[in-house]
Amino acid sequence: MSISINHVSYVYDSETELKWKALDDINVAITKFKMTAIIGKTGCGKTTLMQHLNALLKPTSGEVIIDDFVLTKTSKHHTLKPLRKKVGLVFQFSESQLFEETVFKDIAFGPKNYGATDEETAIKVHQAMQLVGLDESYIHRSCFQLSGGEKRRVAIAGILALDPEILILDEPTAGLDPQGSIEMMQLLLNLKNHHNKTIIVVTHDNDLVYTYFDDVILMDQGKVIAQNNVLDFFEDNQAVVLPQVIQFKQLLLKKGVHISKYARTIKEVLEEIKNDRIR
Amino acid sequence: MTVLGKYTHYNTLLHRLDPRTKLLSLIIMVVAILATTKLSVYLFLIVIVFIALITAKIFRNSIINIYKSLVFMGLMLLVFNVVLIKTGTVLFVIGNISVHQNAIMQTVFVWMRLIMLLSLSTLLTATTKPLDLSLGLEKSMEPLKKWHVPVNEIALIISISLRFIPVFATEAQKIMKAQTARGIDFEKGKLNEKMRGIVALLVPLFVSAFQKATDLANAMEVRGYSTTKPRTKYRVLKMNKNDFAFLMLVLLIFITALVLQYAL
Numbered sequence: 001m002s003i004s005i006n007h008v009s010y011v012y013d014s015e016t017e018l019k020w021k022a023l024d025d026i027n028v029a030i031t032k033f034k035m036t037a038i039i040g041k042t043g044c045g046k047t048t049l050m051q052h053l054n055a056l057l058k059p060t061s062g063e064v065i066i067d068d069f070v071l072t073k074t075s076k077h078h079t080l081k082p083l084r085k086k087v088g089l090v091f092q093f094s095e096s097q098l099f100e101e102t103v104f105k106d107i108a109f110g111p112k113n114y115g116a117t118d119e120e121t122a123i124k125v126h127q128a129m130q131l132v133g134l135d136e137s138y139i140h141r142s143c144f145q146l147s148g149g150e151k152r153r154v155a156i157a158g159i160l161a162l163d164p165e166i167l168i169l170d171e172p173t174a175g176l177d178p179q180g181s182i183e184m185m186q187l188l189l190n191l192k193n194h195h196n197k198t199i200i201v202v203t204h205d206n207d208l209v210y211t212y213f214d215d216v217i218l219m220d221q222g223k224v225i226a227q228n229n230v231l232d233f234f235e236d237n238q239a240v241v242l243p244q245v246i247q248f249k250q251l252l253l254k255k256g257v258h259i260s261k262y263a264r265t266i267k268e269v270l271e272e273i274k275n276d277r278i279r
Numbered sequence: 280m281t282v283l284g285k286y287t288h289y290n291t292l293l294h295r296l297d298p299r300t301k302l303l304s305l306i307i308m309v310v311a312i313l314a315t316t317k318l319s320v321y322l323f324l325i326v327i328v329f330i331a332l333i334t335a336k337i338f339r340n341s342i343i344n345i346y347k348s349l350v351f352m353g354l355m356l357l358v359f360n361v362v363l364i365k366t367g368t369v370l371f372v373i374g375n376i377s378v379h380q381n382a383i384m385q386t387v388f389v390w391m392r393l394i395m396l397l398s399l400s401t402l403l404t405a406t407t408k409p410l411d412l413s414l415g416l417e418k419s420m421e422p423l424k425k426w427h428v429p430v431n432e433i434a435l436i437i438s439i440s441l442r443f444i445p446v447f448a449t450e451a452q453k454i455m456k457a458q459t460a461r462g463i464d465f466e467k468g469k470l471n472e473k474m475r476g477i478v479a480l481l482v483p484l485f486v487s488a489f490q491k492a493t494d495l496a497n498a499m500e501v502r503g504y505s506t507t508k509p510r511t512k513y514r515v516l517k518m519n520k521n522d523f524a525f526l527m528l529v530l531l532i533f534i535t536a537l538v539l540q541y542a543l
């Protein structure tokens with residue numbers, strides 16, 4: 001049981017002069033039950049790749065394999081819906097998809113579409129709201145009167161209510177304040193650790209990647225140019241903007257203080273120094 | 280997905296023409312279509328329209344989809360006409376409803392007109408960049424300034440509307456994808472599923488439209504935009520001999536249509 005992308009290419013507007021190869025022979029395997037970050041410059045194809053994972057786009061060539069689903073150019077339309085339930089996709093600025101009068105109704109939209117009964121839906125909505133940290137008082141509030149961060153939580157709850165095994169989020173921290181970003185990461189960490197979800201996130205924030213993620217996929221111009229676990233990725237890779245913690249560790253090294261690669265937060269670095277002193 | 284009004288990037292003769300040429304040609308063709316009533320003229324004009332579509336390379340794109348949207352309307356019209364129009368010879372009888380020749384002919388005529396009008400307007404917007412189009416409109420309306428017609432304002436409204444068609448098309452596509460991820464099947468879902476999908480599409484689309492309108496108005500205001508002051512233009516339109524040749528051709532088609540209609 002696995003997620004793998006084999007020789008996937010995708011061309012936008014293939015019939016016109018504007019045709020644009022957004023993905024170029026992508027080969028990656030994503031480990032389940034981990035948090036994987038997809039990073040890379042704007043326009044390198046992250047969003048396009050992500051949409052292949054729940055069949056919103058079909059590859060122009062190659063195949064996407066998710067457990068026993070195989071998605072190719074010729075996949076039949078009716079086979080896609082189960083895949084979309086299995087792989088939940090939260091778009092960038094997902095708050096713009098809200099449309100119902102109340103938070104409850106909006107989160108209930110997904111489960112209802114998949115034929116859940118009213119009782120099942122109510123249970124799922126409550127669970128999803130709890131997961132994203134929205135308390136009962138939000139149930140009857142209007143979606144349009146919430147703050148940006150709250151709206152985003154509602155949007156994520158709307159996907160979680162489908163109970164997907166794999167959760168993909170496109171730049172979920174874009175536009176959030178630092179505190180909001182950290183809460184978002186803790187939400188994802190909780191989903192991974194306590195609810196057995198596989199989490200895939202497109203992001204630009206290397207600090208968050210370093211602290212919270214397991215694996216990294218680096219893309220450039222439609223290609224995957226590096227894939228590794230977080231610790232080794234940032235040790236090896238000099239090309240990317242280094243996370244602040246690593247920069248801090250490098251400064252310490254210049255002063256003769258060696259910190260192991262396992263310290264991923266300032267707090268952990270300080271712990272190590274303290275422990276060294278004691279020893 | 281090609282949407283009515285979305286520019287296509289090709290470099291055909293029609294794409295290169297001056298927007299004013301295309302606007303004028305559109306008007307001439309529309310007059311020809313509305314001024315004629317004979318089947319032979321319609322066949323002649325529809326062939327011309329299809330040739331134009333093919334030359335501009337927008338035929339093989341999904342203009343077919345636009346036609347499909349006409350099928351339902353055409354069927355409704357057919358039903359009404361069959362019930363209401365009782366002139367001409369009786370072609371056949373279903374149950375106790377007699378179907379008259381004129382009912383069928385009338386439907387076919389309206390349908391052909393619609394196809395031609397829709398094709399021509401698609402042709403214009405698909406081969407002309409929105410900015411060029413609004414510039415063309417503004418230039419063509421310039422003489423009206425003498426009669427205090429607010430040409431600048433009208434041109435601004437038109438150019439903003441045109442500018443936002445692709446923006447909303449893209450936005451709609453994005454929202455559709457997001458709702459598809461929440462289990463709506465826009466393509467092959469059941470009717471009530473599609474209805475729910477449409478609500479889930481339109482509400483966010485309107486919200487974003489109002490948001491964008493406010494933002495745009497504010498952005499223009501803070502940069503001191505005013506329609507009452509004279510403005511210079513970055514783009515300058517120029518007609519060349521291709522434009523004149525094309526206009527001659529269109530006029531020729533117009534005259535042929537009128538001759539077919541009234542002289543023969």
Ligand SMILES: Nc1ncnc2c1ncn2[C@@H]1O[C@H](COP(=O)(O)OP(=O)(O)O)[C@@H](O)[C@H]1O
Pocket residue numbers: 012013020022040041042043044045046047048049
């Ligand atoms: N709907 C679309 N039509 C045409 N080109 C697109 C579309 N969406 C994205 N692209 C192009 O594909 C490339 C990759 O885009 P995207 O996957 O959105 O990048 P990222 O998410 O990494 O910023 C970009 O060059 C973009 O311009």
Ligand SMILES: [Mg+2]
Pocket residue numbers: 043046047092170
């Ligand atoms: Mg993106």
